[in-house]
Amino acid sequence: MNRHVKDKLVFWLFLAPALISFLVVVVIPFFMGLYYSMTDWTAVADLKANWVGLENYKAMFSSIPFQYSFIRTFLFTLLSVLSINFIALTFAFLVTREIKFKNFYRAGFFIPNLIGGLVLGYIWQFIFKSVVPAIGSLFGINFLEELLLLADPNLTLFGLILAFTWQYAGYIMMIYVAALLNVPQELLEASEIDGANFWQKLWNITVPMIAQAFTITSFLTLVNSFKQYDIIVALTSGGPTTIFKGQTVNSTELLAVHIYNVAFKYNNMAEGQARAIVFFLVLSVVSIGQVYYTKKREVEM
Amino acid sequence: MGNKKKITKIILTVVTVTLFLFTLFPFFIVLINSAKSSLEIISDPIAFPDKWSQLFVNIKEIWTSPSIRYASSVYTSAIITILSLITISIFSAMAAWVLVRKKSKMSTFVFLLFISGLIIPFQVVMFPLVALFRMINEAIGLPMLRTFHGMIFAYIGFGAPLAVFMFHGFIKSIPLELEEAALIDGCSKTQIFFLIVMPILKPIFVTISILNAIWIWNDFLLPSLILGIGQEIQTIPLAIAAFAGSFVKKWDLIMTAVLMAAFPIIVGFILGQKHIIKGMVSGSIK
């Protein structure tokens, strides 16, 4: 057999299992979805879908709940990325210091990551609704006792970010730990001899070394915040309500949840599918932009 | 100097322990409320249970519940998780390797295609996916829905993008000389991959397997579509969902169920902790 042909054969054979499943499970359904987004498809099987062109997309842009959901999703994503990375970096610094049982703490910080979003949402819902007031009454703190955290749109968003940070920071911490352990000890010692203080060492040696990790962590946190679904459904069910442009909207119905609700609660699969397509486009632009930007910074450092 | 270091160390330890306790607090809540009746939970969610023996009453109720079928659900979850882990890792590593080593427009395209899968939200594909699986059965008579292999196949498809991405990054850092030397020694490509590259990839296998294990074990939405709720084959999250009505939330039993669902994976984590953490740390950055 010709070597070139053989190479090609190996290439495709090795690629086939992963690629075929990926195509069948993700790519083909994605394009089917694209088609469905321009029809009047409902999920009731056997009903034929009729072509409606861009109707569903038009309906989306004039929808006030969609606009609101869009803004809130960006806010949630931004704050989650900051919060998760900040906590994760703090954890990572702590568990790479000279303290006893650091592996034990590492494991502890990581454990929430083992809990699925749905279950985790239930746990935190229970904490916010029942445990926080109970703690308030135990210590006689009226504010906590009467705090209806999940009735206030902003506090609820904060609660979601807290729950998500609790789940995800331990994982992001691991990536930072790896980066921090990669910082050559000799370099730190050498600079110490040269008289560099803690902040100088941090800025000049540690930060550039974890810049690469930051590309990954910010990508992961960004994408996963943007796509967040399980926790929201179990923790807030999209509530509480708030008023936006004179209309009552669900304050934590972020895009992933919104799409689902439009598709299934209103039984308007096609319109939900159209929003999903836009959701995908925005996510792609934002995340690719982020990777591009942080990669560039990484090189500059 | 020495004193100052000591103080720093004490402060660091105190901060760490505080954060640690805060992190574990929700588990504590789950634990104490697993040992209560639902009325007891409503009256006081932070008190210790009246009697811990209620925990066993609750556990027994979950264990014998015909909708949870605990033992069989754990077994199903384990089978699906393990088989998916192995197939995702091996297939993705194979794909990533040829994508790195073969530099062509096609390989770049395929790689980017996989990467785009990282940001395709599940919501976009889920209903078309179910429709497609049904079409497959109608076209070639291979049932995909409500089957183990359909479930695992779906996991390979959804798991491949991240795994390919991570393997791709790692393989890029493996020096080519090793493989070239083997080639000169007369090894075929296949041999090179399975005998030389695979062993080097071990740390990343561990990392990916851990990530996937956590994901697959806890996954709800995908299995609820492929396997369905209340069917013969049910995973632990499906079992919990079948048990927890949307109108009726029996917090006492849900807490117990949460505890029992998390138990296997937490035990697994604690047992393999050393390797897992090492795997995560060494694999996550490359």
Next chain:
Amino acid sequence: MKRSLALLMVMVLMVAMLAGCAQSVEEDQTVVIYQNKVEIHEQLTAFAALYEAETGVKVTVKTSGGDSPYAESLKAEFQSDRQPDIFVIEGMGGYNTWESKLTPFEGQEWMDLTTLEFVVDGQTYGFPVAVEAWGMAYNSDLLSQAGIDPATLTSQEAYRTAFEKIDSMKDELGIKSAVAMAAGPDMRWVTGLHNFNGYLSAGLPYGDTTVLDKLNNGEADMQRLTEYADWVELLFEYSDRAVLLTGNYDAQVGQFANGESVFIHQGNWIDPWLVSNGIDFPMGFAPHASVKGEHDSIFIGAPSFYVINKDSENADAANAFLNFMATNEAGHNYMVNEAKMVPAFTNVELKPDTPLSANAAEWLAKDAKYTWLQNDMPDGFGMVTIAPIYESYAKGDIDKAEFINQLALKIEELK
């Protein structure tokens, strides 16, 4: 050699993956019922087993639960390879969605034994699962302690007077609020469906759908809506804010069960919860005065129906199963004693033994009932479209005028 070995390994893996676990299940011999009540799953399964022992026909019970609502799971179920033979719809909303999948019942024995079947254009499409009743349930002990006779609660004015009195005796009665009411994100079925039914049918003769028909045509009855808003205001004003805004089912029922409220805005389905928590104080329903005028009834109806899949190959077996449930004593025993439901069939002689169901049966017996119409609104209108407005009102984001205004706007959008 080694190369082919490796290739072989890959092939084996792939084959294992594709075919390894394929199993042909002979499920076409059995009747599959896909239903939505998690709380009766075990009882229904047991009944199905009994049915199999009796007749040799296997019935598989599948139940959708959790936070993905039945309507969504059902759509997924219909996309699978094996569709259910019997499934559940809830009123006209469900009928409109599933019309193409439904087939009418014909000549079944049970059809003469009920008045609550689901009928469209003279054709019977749905088998009533159970009778449910809801309204203002009260704790008899607390109410008599407050010196109020439930028989006097027949108008909004009477309720207001009663609530005021109870509110002034809070400490004495040991309660947090007069009513346990919930309007939070988890409880949209309570506000958008059940409570809103107060606008649709309270005070009207049984079966009167004028207000509903107007709504479906995008027309709001402003006079009635304003009266109804007074009722919502009254309920919200005298309920506990924590339960009202963030409470879930447990919190709401728990408040009532703990004796921390005199009334609860719920139905007889809370009985199993109460029984399993050992609650045994006497209780009952009071008339539902959600608009102006005198009221003497509570809401009674069959909210969900078993329907037959038109494409089912086992339609006869499915029909036989439903008939057995309605006409056989074992079926009656299942419905009343096991599943704790109030059957919709006149031939059932067993009496429910749980407090609210027993009370509901009394109201049913004296024919004091208002219609359940909330499931006949367009799919999603109650829970998704209007329920959030209740929450905004409960929180004080909007006032009563705005509440009325927004409800009217949403109704007009139905045009």
